[in-house]
Amino acid sequence: MEPKRKTADLSGKSVLVVEDDPSIAIGLRINLESEGYAVTVAEDGERGLELARSISPDLIVLDVMLPKKNGLEVLHDLRAEGRTMPIIILSAKAGEMDKVAGLELGAEDYVAKPFSLAELLARVRAALRRGAGAAVAPRTKLAIDDVEVDIAGRSVRRAGEPIEMTATEFDVLVCLMNERGRVLSRDDIFRRVWGPNHHGTPRTVDNFIQQLRAKLERDPQEPVYIQTVRGVGYRFGGG
Known part of the structure; x- marks a missing residue:
């Protein structure tokens, strides 16, 4: 029998969305805020990296194809600096090698566009629960x-x-x-x-x-x- 999981309270968790498509960014903000998260949006990679460093969000939703600095470069820089917040990659590139590249750089998850909003929200919850210690056994x-x-x-x-x-x-x-x-x-x-x-x-x-x-x-x-x-x-x- 597997040990019982803890239930994490995710209300008030901060999420940084780095997405240059205004319609996607607005939709993500509205739906993430409706889940109780505090949401910040950046429209390019440089601004996203700056905000990730300054506000240290609990989770980042990061597009790959971004102006100024692409998402994989942002991911690489954050992990190289030792920042360990969960990062979910969004990309129109759904090929296996593209997913592998994101995961090898330290992404927690990879979601291909077009995506199901319900599935993305579920993945955000799962990643935040893991970050809150919900997926480990109750040993010390x-x-x-x-x-x-x-x-x-x-x-x-x-x-x-x-x-x-x-x-x-x-x-x-x-x-x-x-x-x-x-x-x-x-x-x-x-x-x-x-x-x-x-x-x-x-x-x-x-x-x-x-x-x-x-x-x-x-x-x-x-x-x-x-x-x-x-x-x-x-x-x-x-x-």
Whole structure:
């Protein structure tokens, strides 16, 4: 039986929408505000990056094709600065490689245009819940070898050094550590972290595993902690 999830109160959470199409931006503002979020809108990438730095929103909805600075550049800059708020990419490019590019840069989710407004709002709620700690087990700390996780504080250390992680990276790590030694399929990980109604691909899980290895493993090509079991999935190992 899986542990009971916490229910997060999302009212008053701040959302930054970076979108240059006025009709989409207005529609997102109206509908997000009707959900109880405090919404700020930017019409180009440079302004979006400036606002993300100054107001530190709880979540960003980020278009890719933007004037002045494209969305992937904004995403790259924010993650390079260690900013870990959830970022949902919006793009008219629905190809697999485009999705992979966004996820590998640290996006929490990727929604192709034209999109269902109800689905986008559901993904915003899911990402904010993950950021609020709704998707992790009600334990307080995990420690395996030199990897230490403070679940309540949502922080990770390796060999005593802090490791910056996005909300989803954190939840995938906790999912694996909670089941140390047990192999979890990609479907297992998806169901536990994203929920049963999320539409993603196995490649999405693979991307987050790659990101975790880059941050935790001394040699990501020879992982000690996050191990691949071919044809099955992943497990958290250690010494």
